[in-house]
Amino acid sequence: MENYNSSNIKTLEFDALxxxxxxxxxxxxxxxxxxxxxxAVVSKVFPTRSHTVSAQGGITCxxxxxxxxxxxxxxxxxxxxxxxxxxxxxxxxxxxxxxPKAVFELEHMGLPFSRFENGRIYQRPFGGQSKDxxxxxxxxxxxxxxDRTGHALLHTLYQxxxxxxxxxxxxxxxxxxxxxxxxxxxxxxxFSIESGExxxxxxxxxxxxTGGAGRIYSSTTNALINTxxxxxxxxxxxFPAQDxxxxxxxxxxxxxxxxxxxxxxxxxxxxxINAEGERFMxxxxxxxxxxxxxxxxxxxxxxxxxxxxxxxxxxxxxxLKLDHLGADVLNAKLPGICELSRTFAGVDPxxxxxxxxxxxHYMMGGTPTNIxxxxxxxxxxxxxxxAGLFSVGEAACVSVHxxxxxxGNSLLDLVVFGRAAGIHIQEALKTGGGVADxxxxxxxxxxxxxxxxxxSSDGFEVAEVKRELQSVMxxxxxxxxxxxxxEKGVSALEEIREKVSNLHxxxxxxxxxxxxxxxxxxxxxxxxxxxxxxxxxxxxxxxxAHARDDFKERDDENWLCHSLYDPIxxxxxxxxxxxxxxxxxxxxxxxxxx
Amino acid sequence: MIxxxxxxxxxxxxxxxxxxxxxxxxxxxxxxxxxxxxxxKEQDSSISYRRSCREGVCGSDGMNIxxxxxxxxxxxxxxxxxxxxxxxxxxxxLPVIRDLVVDMTEFYAQYDKIKPFLQxxxxxxxQERLQSPAERDKLDGLYECILCACCSTSCPSFWWNxxxxxxxxxxxxxxxxxxxxxxxxxxERLEGLSDPFSVYRCHGxxxxxxxxxxxxxxxxxxxxxxxxxxxxxxxxxxxVSDGVS
Numbered sequence: 001m002e003n004y005n006s007s008n009i010k011t012l013e014f015d016a017l018x019x020x021x022x023x024x025x026x027x028x029x030x031x032x033x034x035x036x037x038x039x040a041v042v043s044k045v046f047p048t049r050s051h052t053v054s055a056q057g058g059i060t061c062x063x064x065x066x067x068x069x070x071x072x073x074x075x076x077x078x079x080x081x082x083x084x085x086x087x088x089x090x091x092x093x094x095x096x097x098x099x100p101k102a103v104f105e106l107e108h109m110g111l112p113f114s115r116f117e118n119g120r121i122y123q124r125p126f127g128g129q130s131k132d133x134x135x136x137x138x139x140x141x142x143x144x145x146x147d148r149t150g151h152a153l154l155h156t157l158y159q160x161x162x163x164x165x166x167x168x169x170x171x172x173x174x175x176x177x178x179x180x181x182x183x184x185x186x187x188x189x190x191f192s193i194e195s196g197e198x199x200x201x202x203x204x205x206x207x208x209x210t211g212g213a214g215r216i217y218s219s220t221t222n223a224l225i226n227t228x229x230x231x232x233x234x235x236x237x238x239f240p241a242q243d244x245x246x247x248x249x250x251x252x253x254x255x256x257x258x259x260x261x262x263x264x265x266x267x268x269x270x271x272x273i274n275a276e277g278e279r280f281m282x283x284x285x286x287x288x289x290x291x292x293x294x295x296x297x298x299x300x301x302x303x304x305x306x307x308x309x310x311x312x313x314x315x316x317x318x319x320l321k322l323d324h325l326g327a328d329v330l331n332a333k334l335p336g337i338c339e340l341s342r343t344f345a346g347v348d349p350x351x352x353x354x355x356x357x358x359x360x361h362y363m364m365g366g367t368p369t370n371i372x373x374x375x376x377x378x379x380x381x382x383x384x385x386x387a388g389l390f391s392v393g394e395a396a397c398v399s400v401h402x403x404x405x406x407x408g409n410s411l412l413d414l415v416v417f418g419r420a421a422g423i424h425i426q427e428a429l430k431t432g433g434g435v436a437d438x439x440x441x442x443x444x445x446x447x448x449x450x451x452x453x454x455x456s457s458d459g460f461e462v463a464e465v466k467r468e469l470q471s472v473m474x475x476x477x478x479x480x481x482x483x484x485x486x487e488k489g490v491s492a493l494e495e496i497r498e499k500v501s502n503l504h505x506x507x508x509x510x511x512x513x514x515x516x517x518x519x520x521x522x523x524x525x526x527x528x529x530x531x532x533x534x535x536x537x538x539x540x541x542x543x544x545a546h547a548r549d550d551f552k553e554r555d556d557e558n559w560l561c562h563s564l565y566d567p568i569x570x571x572x573x574x575x576x577x578x579x580x581x582x583x584x585x586x587x588x589x590x591x592x593x594x
Numbered sequence: 595m596i597x598x599x600x601x602x603x604x605x606x607x608x609x610x611x612x613x614x615x616x617x618x619x620x621x622x623x624x625x626x627x628x629x630x631x632x633x634x635k636e637q638d639s640s641i642s643y644r645r646s647c648r649e650g651v652c653g654s655d656g657m658n659i660x661x662x663x664x665x666x667x668x669x670x671x672x673x674x675x676x677x678x679x680x681x682x683x684x685x686x687x688l689p690v691i692r693d694l695v696v697d698m699t700e701f702y703a704q705y706d707k708i709k710p711f712l713q714x715x716x717x718x719x720x721q722e723r724l725q726s727p728a729e730r731d732k733l734d735g736l737y738e739c740i741l742c743a744c745c746s747t748s749c750p751s752f753w754w755n756x757x758x759x760x761x762x763x764x765x766x767x768x769x770x771x772x773x774x775x776x777x778x779x780x781x782e783r784l785e786g787l788s789d790p791f792s793v794y795r796c797h798g799x800x801x802x803x804x805x806x807x808x809x810x811x812x813x814x815x816x817x818x819x820x821x822x823x824x825x826x827x828x829x830x831x832x833x834v835s836d837g838v839s
Contacts, residue, residue, distance in 0.1 A: 045644070045646050045652075046654075046698070046702075048652070048653065048740070048741055049646040049647070049652040049654045050646075050652075051646070051647065051652075053647060053652050053740075054647050054651055054652070063721070063722070065722075100721075104718075104720070104721055104722050107723060108712075108722075108723065109711070109712060110712025110771075112730065112733045112737045112774070113722070113730075114727075115726065115727045115729075115730045116727070117727060118724070119725055119726050121722050145737075148738060151651060151738070152737060155737070159710045159711040160711055162706055162711060163709075163711040194691055194697075223646045223647045223648065224645055224646060224648055225646045257649075259649045339650075340649060340650075343650065344649065461636075462639075463635075463636045506639050507639050507640045509604055509606050509607070511605050511691060511692050512642045512693075512695045513642070514644075515635075515639040515640070
């Protein structure tokens with residue numbers, strides 16, 4: 001196979017490049033499409049195949065529809081508490097206060113929200129929501145289009161990108177970042193999946209909107225494409241990742257298949273039962289019950305199973321009961337769930353409960369950014385902006401989710417920060433911001449990984465190594481974690497790194513070679529998994545989604561902070577959480593109960 | 595044992611497409627066809643197909659399964675196996691890029707053509723535009739389309755005129771915006787569809803309804819569009835042909 005170098009590949013030049021065509025990437029591109037800047041969205045799948053499409057329950061936002069007195073500050077309080085106090089309060093404030101504007105924009109773009117009788121957007125209760133700073137009972141703050149909100153949102157964004165004439169490089173795969181001598185990001189090496197043609201996509205601003213990486217686990221609600229490509233590229237380039245130990249396990253993945261069953265089911269009145277038919281969440285969270293934070297519900301389910309009250313032959317799952325809601329409510333409010341359950345669980349929820357287990361769902365960590373989407377690294381304990389690099393959505397850690405994301409906050413994150421990054425990039429580039437050119441050595445360096453896999457004549461099987469990686473993560477870094485097990489996991493990963501660096505790409509063909517894509521994806525998965533493992537082992541406390549058997553308590557004295565993983569030294573350092581919102585007083589850490 | 599017979603074509607090495615049969619042990623569990631393809635791909639990494647969500651909402655893995663279009667990820671092999679055999683072909687009527695991967699450019703071009711976005715030139719209010727539940731109900735069965743192309747590529751009218759006949763998928767979306775109480779461009783949308791090809795090449799043979807993996811009914815939407823076009827024309831006192839020519 002031909003070895004690529006800077007002189008035998010073409011260069012395509014842009015003002016701004018967005019890697020990823022999901023919700024956050026398309027919201028960024030929509031903002032930029034109106035600016036006159038030369039922009040392209042690089043997406044490895046046609047945009048409406050992105051994983052945003054699978055989001056179900058809704059987008060949480062204080063639009064004051066269900067409750068005219070609702071207040072974004074209450075939403076902010078819930079989000080800070082949900083984050084177990086390591087969400088950045090400046091970013092959470094920005095998301096919650098800008099949220100209504102972003103949601104109304106989506107409605108104006110045509111998003112087919114469900115409606116209340118008065119014609120306003122329908123809102124349903126979700127976990128961790130309260131009125132009046134936790135004192136006014138359960139809130140209903142999640143705006144929904146039935147249980148297909150992600151689909152409706154993603155298609156609406158794509159449609160409006162068509163309207164604004166956005167430029168898409170569909171079915172193009174970004175391989176690695178190109179860095180100039182000052183370690184500024186000048187674009188990416190990418191190839192067209194359809195033709196195999198390789199190019200240097202040069203840009204003044206490169207936005208990582210590559211989503212999550214749930215496929216590091218064997219059981220996940222995530223699409224097959226969620227392989228952390230942007231984060232993998234950033235880690236290989238030596239840029240840090242933040243809070244990588246924080247992975248959300250969604251309480252209700254369909255047992256066996258892993259497909260998501262929205263929290264909206266419990267919002268509409270469904271609840272979990274164990275083998276004895278007991279509504280066990282009443283014991284674990286007497287007030288919020290089934291609508292406690294996702295981390296709390298997932299742990300309660302695992303404890304029920306471990307204590308022998310699991311359902312089924314192997315007592316290894318619990319049931320989500322919905323039949324008492326009646327066929328009318330289920331068909332109107334949760335039609336997609338009924339469909340998924342019939343297909344993947346063989347169960348019709350109108351008559352029988354759905355078998356569910358906690359399933360890897362969301363990466364709270366990611367590339368650290370400020371509220372403008374600017375990625376940064378640290379030098380001598382100070383944040384330092386990485387010129388040319390931006391990150392938005394699940395790939396980023398801004399951080400609005402901290403140690404545990406609240407349901408419905410992900411879609412809000414996408415549109416609020418996608419929009420913010422777009423606005424910032426326009427302004428920055430119009431006032432002369434940008435990066436210096438990379439030279440041919442820099443470009444050749446970024447081609448190294450692709451050349452290596454293309455020239456492999458033997459080595460390890462991609463599918464086998466991927467299974468091995470996923471089972472290590474599943475076994476050692478799941479809902480409950482323990483130091484000695486995690487140490488085993490970390491050393492298992494060291495062996496897997498050897499294999500991941502020596503994969504065998506048997507099929508070297510150019511046209512629509514999905515095995516090349518899968519091999520490169522596995523390398524990205526590995527980087528994310530290793531960051532997760534090292535961060536998990538070193539955070540010696542339990543907080544949010546990170547629950548350790550050997551350090552059961554939250555330790556604010558030592559760990560009320562972000563963790564920052566350095567991929568070169570493979571070490572973890574601490575970074576301050578922002579406790580200084582502008583419009584409201586700081587929400588001080590409290591004991592977190594539901 | 596089962597035989598999985600797959601359409602194969604790699605433009606770099608094959609002058610013509612061919613079919614290849616893989617014989618494998620029938621899985622004990624009733625897995626989805628996509629999982630079976632993933633198993634096959636471990637044996638032969640050169641097989642190419644699209645996939646993403648693996649739960650029937652992203653529309654990537656539309657293919658022709660034993661002669662009928664469907665999504666591999668929500669088709670159980672128990673449904674797909676006929677006489678211990680499964681035949682997999684790319685979606686019909688579109689150019690094949692490789693194996694089960696088709697070039698969907700013409701399909702997407704028709705989608706773009708119907709202006710698939712809300713048009714309302716009035717200044718939006720500070721909050722959302724209001725829409726009653728009854729008005730919103732009219733969008734059910736329309737907005738859920740996943741653009742998998744199973745319907746349009748099972749439609750002979752689309753096979754013959756993929757550049758002129760909009761096809762069931764894009765017509766469903768055309769009607770989705772016509773039916774939306776917030777859209778103010780109904781007249782322009784209808785005008786854009788009033789030529790002899792865009793809508794009138796649909797002769798209601800219902801292949802689209804028969805294959806839609808989301809149980810949507812493009813045929814009904816097309817019927818509504820035709821009725822609206824006809825009542826418009828009647829108002830103008832113009833005699834229209836049924837478009838068959």
